[in-house]
Amino acid sequence: MTAPVFRFAPSPNGELHLGHALSALTNQKMAATIGGRLLLRIEDIDVTRCTPEFEAAILNDLAWLGMAWEGPVRRQSEHFGEYEAALERLKQDELVYPAFMSRGEIRGAIMEHEASGKSWPRDPDGAPVYPGTDKQMSKRERQRRIDSGAPFAWRLDTAEALARLPGELNWREWTDGAMTVTADIAANAQQWGDVIIARREIPTSYHLSVVIDDALQGVSHVVRGLDLYFATSVQRLLQQVLGLPQPSYFHHRLVLGPDGRKLSKSQRDTGLAALREAGETPDTVKAMLGL
Template sequence: MSQRVFRFAPSPNGALHLGHAYSALRNYELAQECGGVMLLRMEDIDTVRCTPQFEQRIVEDLHWLGITWPEPVRRQSDHFEDYRNALARLQEMGLVYPAFLTRRQIRDKVNETDKKWPRDPDGAPHYPGDERLLPERKRLELISSGLPFAWRLDMQKACAIAGSALTWRESGNGPDGQTGLIDAEPERWGDVILARKDTPTSYHLSVVIDDALQEISDVVRGHDLFHATSVHRLLQRLLNLPEPNYRHHRLLTDESGRKLSKSSGDTAIGALRERGLTAENVIQKCKTGARI
């Protein structure tokens, strides 16, 4: 039996906080338990907000927690060509289209009080999708004009090509108690963004490409990405990529019950170190969720 491969994949656009540490520790411990390995990946497709300084701080914090990984670290910004190639395959299949509406234009088209307008699991309204029907000549004219645009997945067409019985195996415990074989429902997301004019990928596209190229066998991440797995399973089916095992873990929250964010400076690992906490203190906090 081949070695199982896990990964921790932070975005170096801020300091590592307790929620990140919990996810990193879960991946590292599960890998050790089964004799596997945990890789570190830097999801830095946002080349403006992601910086080498934040990356170095993440590395230092992880080492302080006792977490190690094999080199080299994969940086998404070094592999844009991989994502361009995947996008090109979807373009050849006629599954993506350039979408030119701005956020303001989307709001103008979508009445925010219209409860009948479909929304994705995060609550955002589905893209109106009018541009799916634009003639190719008109699309090329708009692209040549210099307008910013995003490449969106034609969800209805993609689901039709992917076929039925799209599922994943959940070995954790989903946010609503789901476990076992989960029916994927990518259509709930509407026409998701797969790339932008100036960035040849998005989280959805890059994560499935990276997981396949790095031969990730086990994806362990927070409940907040549970429903996004439906989109990832769809892309895996369309691009003929392997299906990892999935496990979604609980999220650490603040006093108000909200998920920890990078703006919560008091939960940053570096801030806790400065307060005199030991790595053992932080690890225990992650395991129990106790207040620090």
């Protein structure tokens, strides 16, 4: 019987903080509970912000916490070809389209709409849903703009992707850390609108790379923070249209700062390196996290 596979997947664009520690340790604990394997993935598709120095710091922090994982470490920046192949499939199936509207044009369209007294839909993160105007553009005009070097992003035609599904879209969520109870959660992908799947210069986005990585690494259990709970809807849709296996999910509580917001890498006082320098130990960090 194949052992369950878990993964911890930080981005090396800053230092790890207490929230990352909770996620890493929760993955390790849940994997141990059911005899699973734990993998480490470095999510570094943002080549401008991710650095080898931050990656080295992540590895150092995890080792200090007592984390252990199976090698080799998967670095997304080494696998752009695999993401591009998936993007090409979506293009061939006409499930993505090039979107040329700039941020200023998007803001202008929304402001004009709201000036008439009508509200504009927001996604679960509070950002305005993309207008989708570019979907009406002819193929000839799209190609003309691409050939001219106009900036664009590949967006998922969410309505079309949902229309092609044979049934309802949902995911399996573990409702407790002991992994004894699961629930089927309805995946409401349409609330995100047409999300970015890739950019002209980078053939992927978080949503696309994470589902490809999980499939290629055989990840069976995705354990991560509640801030990504609603994003699961988009990722389940991509898994379905690309014919990828469906993992089970567990979204753990978030570690909040004094202002009640989730921690950020810019809040250095909660960084693991700063806590270590202040004399904290792995055990005291675990106590801070209620572990």
